[in-house]
Amino acid sequence: MIIFKYVKFKNFGSFGNYNTTVSFEKNEMTLVTGSNGHGKSYALLDSITFALFGKPFRKINIPQLVNSINNKNCLVEVAFDIGSNSYQVFRGLKPKKFEIHKNGELVKQNAKSKDYQKFLEEQILKMNYKSFTQIVTLGSSSFVPFMQLTASDRREVIEDILDINIFSTMNVVIKSKLSNLKERVLETNNSMEILKEKKSVQEDNIITLKNKQEENISNNAKKIEKVEKEIDRLLSEIKELEQDVKEFSSMKEEQKNINDKLLLKKDKIVSSIKEKNEKEKSKDFYNENESCPVCSQKITEDFKQNKIKELENEIEKKENATKELKDLFYEMKKKSDFLSDKLKEMNDINVVIIEKTNTINGARKYIESLKDADSTINSFGESIKQAEEKIQEYEKQIFDLSLTLAELKEEKNNLDILSVLLKDSGIKAKIIKNYLPIINEIINKYLSQMNFSVSFTLDEEFNEQIKSRHRDSFGYMSFSEGEKARIDLAILLAWREIAKIKNSAHCNILILDEIFDSSMDSVGVDDLMKVLRTLANSSNIFVITHKTDQLYEKFHKVISFKKKNNFSKMSSK
Numbered sequence: 424m425i426i427f428k429y430v431k432f433k434n435f436g437s438f439g440n441y442n443t444t445v446s447f448e449k450n451e452m453t454l455v456t457g458s459n460g461h462g463k464s465y466a467l468l469d470s471i472t473f474a475l476f477g478k479p480f481r482k483i484n485i486p487q488l489v490n491s492i493n494n495k496n497c498l499v500e501v502a503f504d505i506g507s508n509s510y511q512v513f514r515g516l517k518p519k520k521f522e523i524h525k526n527g528e529l530v531k532q533n534a535k536s537k538d539y540q541k542f543l544e545e546q547i548l549k550m551n552y553k554s555f556t557q558i559v560t561l562g563s564s565s566f567v568p569f570m571q572l573t574a575s576d577r578r579e580v581i582e583d584i585l586d587i588n589i590f591s592t593m594n595v596v597i598k599s600k601l602s603n604l605k606e607r608v609l610e611t612n613n614s615m616e617i618l619k620e621k622k623s624v625q626e627d628n629i630i631t632l633k634n635k636q637e638e639n640i641s642n643n644a645k646k647i648e649k650v651e652k653e654i655d656r657l658l659s660e661i662k663e664l665e666q667d668v669k670e671f672s673s674m675k676e677e678q679k680n681i682n683d684k685l686l687l688k689k690d691k692i693v694s695s696i697k698e699k700n701e702k703e704k705s706k707d708f709y710n711e712n713e714s715c716p717v718c719s720q721k722i723t724e725d726f727k728q729n730k731i732k733e734l735e736n737e738i739e740k741k742e743n744a745t746k747e748l749k750d751l752f753y754e755m756k757k758k759s760d761f762l763s764d765k766l767k768e769m770n771d772i773n774v775v776i777i778e779k780t781n782t783i784n785g786a787r788k789y790i791e792s793l794k795d796a797d798s799t800i801n802s803f804g805e806s807i808k809q810a811e812e813k814i815q816e817y818e819k820q821i822f823d824l825s826l827t828l829a830e831l832k833e834e835k836n837n838l839d840i841l842s843v844l845l846k847d848s849g850i851k852a853k854i855i856k857n858y859l860p861i862i863n864e865i866i867n868k869y870l871s872q873m874n875f876s877v878s879f880t881l882d883e884e885f886n887e888q889i890k891s892r893h894r895d896s897f898g899y900m901s902f903s904e905g906e907k908a909r910i911d912l913a914i915l916l917a918w919r920e921i922a923k924i925k926n927s928a929h930c931n932i933l934i935l936d937e938i939f940d941s942s943m944d945s946v947g948v949d950d951l952m953k954v955l956r957t958l959a960n961s962s963n964i965f966v967i968t969h970k971t972d973q974l975y976e977k978f979h980k981v982i983s984f985k986k987k988n989n990f991s992k993m994s995s996k
């Protein structure tokens with residue numbers, strides 16, 4: 424409950440550069456009098472709403488609120504208590520000012536005065552301009568009674584009064600949370616898709632690497648196998664050749680022996696020819712000589728012939744022996760030549776063996792190089808391992824994201840449920856439905872107190888149905904001005920009573936601007952006064968009127984407004 428203490432202003436509307444204070448300290452009924460244009464509405468209606476909500480009660484442009492004669496230092500201050508806290512709100516124009524003081528200290532404001540205003544309405548007053556005017560004022564030219572508000576404005580006022588606008592606030596918060604959540608779900612899904620894509624790239628990578636690795640391994644193995652077969656073939660060929668060479672190796676010795684023997688044979692042939700020549704010489708001597716040249720002794724013919732014959736025999740023998748030796752020599756020479764050919768052949772084989780051995784060595788080196796290539800193939804293994812590690816990391820991240828997603832989805836579900844509950848058709852509708860019979864009952868109570876015997880019903884869509892005795896049901900607009908005034912007042916008083924029960928948008932001032940004046944008949948005035956009196960012990964009731972004579976006696980207090988030197992002045996009795 425807001426307990427207003429005073430409103431104080433200067434250079435506001437028709438008021439000049441002096442402080443005018445309307446006090447709300449005593450709960451009493453105050454009659455507010457003064458001629459047209461003397462400042463009553465400024466002092467009681469516009470001052471309070473301007474201070475609290477930054478806009479006047481009436482549709483006046485804000486710059487026009489500054490007193491036009493002084494044209495500066497317009498300042499309105501309203502003081503009130505809520506619970507154990509005291510507040511003052513200062514609102515000024517030329518220079519601009521908006522300050523909230525709590526227990527004498529300025530409440531710090533952030534840069535935006537819009538937020539500061541929101542703070543005042545939502546955190547301190549707990550009602551907005553619309554609700555405030557609905558429970559504090561009635562009458563006045565620019566006032567729109569509840570029954571003439573739109574359905575959404577009616578809802579707003581009722582929510583404030585039933586103190587359930589928190590659900591609307593919550594709904595706004597939840598909606599923004601939901602959209603935030605949706606964004607996060609979208610982001611998380613995106614991140615997950617990216618990770619899945621990354622994972623599949625790595626999986627493809629592994630398949631490619633493995634295929635390549637297998638292909639290389641099998642290619643290398645095939646190559647090695649082929650080369651090893653070639654080596655085996657060469658080795659077996661070498662073995663055969665070596666066998667051949669082994670066979671030839673005895674020939675080498677044989678050839679040496681034969682060559683030695685050939686030399687001997689050659690010597691023998693030479694000496695045999697030499698010996699034969701000696702014999703030829705001796706024979707020639709006997710044929711040519713008759714006596715010995717040394718002793719001159721005569722050589723007999725017989726001796727001579729015998730000797731010649733003997734020598735001829737020996738010559739023949741020698742010739743035969745030489746021939747034999749030569750034959751033998753040639754035969755051996757033939758064999759030696761044969762062996763020499765064979766040995767040449769062996770050398771050729773040895774060359775082939777060396778060549779083949781070289782080829783084998785080359786092939787072995789090639790195998791080594793292929794085996795070395797296997798280690799490069801192992802680098803595929805390293806890449807595969809790295810890819811597998813990456814996949815593991817991605818899977819972990821995907822798992823974490825799926826947990827987050829599940830949490831977000833659960834949170835979203837909860838918020839969805841809450842959002843449904845917080846909709847106009849949710850909890851609020853239930854609460855309103857519960858309160859509607861009470862609201863209707865209170866409205867009807869005030870209507871009957873004002874001797875207006877109709878049955879008023881507000882439905883869940885806040886549409887009214889008013890039934891009067893012996894008549895069909897009517898809408899608000901089909902009633903007379905005086906009747907409308909009674910309905911408006913009954914509704915206003917009902918809001919005040921409900922607000923009091925709910926301890927919500929309730930306050931200690933009620934301002935009735937000229938509702939007694941035009942349409943209200945004298946019976947109506949009496950009925951209304953009766954009702955107001957029941958409220959006077961808990962509220963400051965201001966009745967602005969021109970019917971001073973008729974009402975003067977009925978009030979504890981009178982404040983009157985007069986214009987002096989173009990400035991409005993207030994005096995009280």
Ligand SMILES: Nc1ncnc2c1ncn2[C@@H]1O[C@H](COP(=O)(O)OP(=O)(O)OP(=O)(O)O)[C@@H](O)[C@H]1O
Nearest residue numbers: 436437459460461462463464465487488489490491
């Ligand atoms: N900025 C201003 N500076 C000075 N006077 C102003 C300014 N704005 C309006 N006025 C004057 O203030 C007066 C309006 O006062 P207000 O509406 O409070 O009168 P009232 O007592 O409620 O009159 P009524 O009985 O007709 O409702 C008018 O005379 C108007 O010309």
Ligand SMILES: [Mg+2]
Nearest residue numbers: 463464465936
């Ligand atoms: Mg007025």
